[in-house]
Amino acid sequence: MTWTAVILAAGLSTRFKSERPKVVHPLAGRPMIQHVLKSLRAAGCPHPPVVVIGLNASAVREAAGPDVRFAVQPEPRGTGDAVRWAEPILRGEVPHILITYADLPLVRPETFRRLIETHQATGATLTFLTVHRADPAGYGRVVRDPAGRALRIVEEAEANPEEREISEINVGVYVVREPWLWVALSRLQPSPAKGEIYLTDLVALAAAEGARIETVALEDPEEALGINTRVQLAEAERILRRRINTRWMLEGVTLLDPERVYIGAEVSIGPDTVIYPDTYIEGETRIGRRCRIGPNTILRDAVVGDECVVEASVVEGAVLADRVHVGPFARLRPGTRLAEDVHVGNFAEIKNSAVGPRTRMHHFGYLGDATVGADVNIGAGTVTCNFDGVRKHPTIIEDEAFIGSDTMLVAPVRVGRRAKTGAGSVVTRDVPPETLVYGVPARPRSPSQDVGDASGAD
Ligand code: UD1
Numbered sequence: 001m002t003w004t005a006v007i008l009a010a011g012l013s014t015r016f017k018s019e020r021p022k023v024v025h026p027l028a029g030r031p032m033i034q035h036v037l038k039s040l041r042a043a044g045c046p047h048p049p050v051v052v053i054g055l056n057a058s059a060v061r062e063a064a065g066p067d068v069r070f071a072v073q074p075e076p077r078g079t080g081d082a083v084r085w086a087e088p089i090l091r092g093e094v095p096h097i098l099i100t101y102a103d104l105p106l107v108r109p110e111t112f113r114r115l116i117e118t119h120q121a122t123g124a125t126l127t128f129l130t131v132h133r134a135d136p137a138g139y140g141r142v143v144r145d146p147a148g149r150a151l152r153i154v155e156e157a158e159a160n161p162e163e164r165e166i167s168e169i170n171v172g173v174y175v176v177r178e179p180w181l182w183v184a185l186s187r188l189q190p191s192p193a194k195g196e197i198y199l200t201d202l203v204a205l206a207a208a209e210g211a212r213i214e215t216v217a218l219e220d221p222e223e224a225l226g227i228n229t230r231v232q233l234a235e236a237e238r239i240l241r242r243r244i245n246t247r248w249m250l251e252g253v254t255l256l257d258p259e260r261v262y263i264g265a266e267v268s269i270g271p272d273t274v275i276y277p278d279t280y281i282e283g284e285t286r287i288g289r290r291c292r293i294g295p296n297t298i299l300r301d302a303v304v305g306d307e308c309v310v311e312a313s314v315v316e317g318a319v320l321a322d323r324v325h326v327g328p329f330a331r332l333r334p335g336t337r338l339a340e341d342v343h344v345g346n347f348a349e350i351k352n353s354a355v356g357p358r359t360r361m362h363h364f365g366y367l368g369d370a371t372v373g374a375d376v377n378i379g380a381g382t383v384t385c386n387f388d389g390v391r392k393h394p395t396i397i398e399d400e401a402f403i404g405s406d407t408m409l410v411a412p413v414r415v416g417r418r419a420k421t422g423a424g425s426v427v428t429r430d431v432p433p434e435t436l437v438y439g440v441p442a443r444p445r446s447p448s449q450d451v452g453d454a455s456g457a458d
């Protein structure tokens with residue numbers, strides 16, 4: 001194995017104006033730095049990368065996750081200084097070190113690979129990524145000699161007006177030979193304008209030594225976007241959204257208006273599913289085939305089977321089997337499991353409950369900590385009163401039961417198979433199978449009494 005990576009994440013994020021380091025801010029639902037790590041992993045980075053972090057950077061440690069090594073840069077003295085703190089970990093480990101920045105989340109795995117391959121094939125001492133940008137402001141410019149050889153990178157702060165006109169910029173990804181890297185880093189001097197030690201000055205050092213410098217040009221300038229401000233964060237979000245949405249459309253998913261559908265990086269969606277605008281599909285959501293999702297819907301860490309409909313609803317941590325209909329205006333909370341052909345209608349809320357096949361809950365109501373069988377009808381306004389102020393209690397509704405409108409099920413309670421509750425019942429005791437109860441508190445119907453039948457809106 002010939003290479004590994006260093007990711008710089010110890011800067012102050014001054015321009016980002018946040019209490020938290022910018023690299024932990026989410027992009028397409030996952031921390032910015034995770035995009036860099038994932039892309040490096042996909043490029044086949046053979047050793048765990050080293051992430052350079054600042055002091056007290058527990059948020060960055062957490063966002064980077066377990067499969068990395070950390071080096072600490074005690075003071076943010078510039079990108080060149082930052083890499084030096086990785087030396088004790090990496091000295092002698094591999095012959096080539098890729099260096100990139102945690103605020104470059106859009107660089108693709110193929111690009112990292114191309115850079116490594118060019119570097120190794122040419123035997124260069126230093127290889128770096130460049131691109132031409134119509135607006136190069138804010139980036140380091142690549143200065144070349146008349147023969148086209150890279151001479152140095154000049155940072156915006158130091159660039160003279162002529163250099164500022166250069167449209168070829170330094171993307172911020174380098175592959176450098178070891179141990180040349182460590183020797184060169186130790187020779188870098190603070191920049192005149194900012195007093196920082198610039199990693200980019202390695203290019204001038206290599207050129208002065210007559211060492212071989214190679215550059216690789218990006219084909220897609222969008223990959224070069226560095227995130228220094230919230231404006232660039234929004235731009236990256238838009239680019240990633242377009243990439244993700246394009247991928248799903250090419251996989252056979254219809255997006256009515258791809259600019260208005262927000263799909264997280266970890267989501268998966270089956271073909272012939274149609275997604276309507278203003279829909280947010282987040283976390284590790286999985287959606288099956290031939291579903292209709294949205295408009296105005298949030299799915300978060302949800303599992304949706306085939307041929308489901310979820311309209312104007314919020315579904316979080318719930319599992320839906322095939323042909324389930326949800327909404328409009330339903331809220332499914334974590335722990336909800338709906339079996340095949342369940343319908344959950346308007347203004348219904350379900351939490352931590354399992355609902356059996358073909359059961360209907362068409363109108364406003366609440367199920368919490370409930371186990372509901374197959375073919376149950378849950379009338380409008382039914383509530384499982386699952387909380388006594390201290391503890392949560394379960395409700396069990398067996399197959400083919402009929403829960404009349406506005407029934408209060410005071411848990412713990414069980415409604416037996418094919419039992420019925422009358423409209424407005426307050427059920428405080430178990431209902432035996434095949435029994436009708438009604439009233440407050442609900443009692444079984446006695447043959448001598450003439451009461452109305454159970455009734456529920458459907
Ligand atoms: C840097 C490059 C510039 C390039 C641009 C691409 C330098 C000197 N300049 O400028 O040529 O065009 O990226 O986006 O490298 N960091 C540390 N420790 C520090 C300072 C920074 O770890 O002391 C980290 C930051 O957290 C960040 C990365 O290094 O992730 C880049 O730093 P930043 O200040 O954003 O550099 P740019 O000004 O964008």
Ligand code: CA
Binds near residue numbers: 101103226227228
């Ligand atoms: Ca930057």
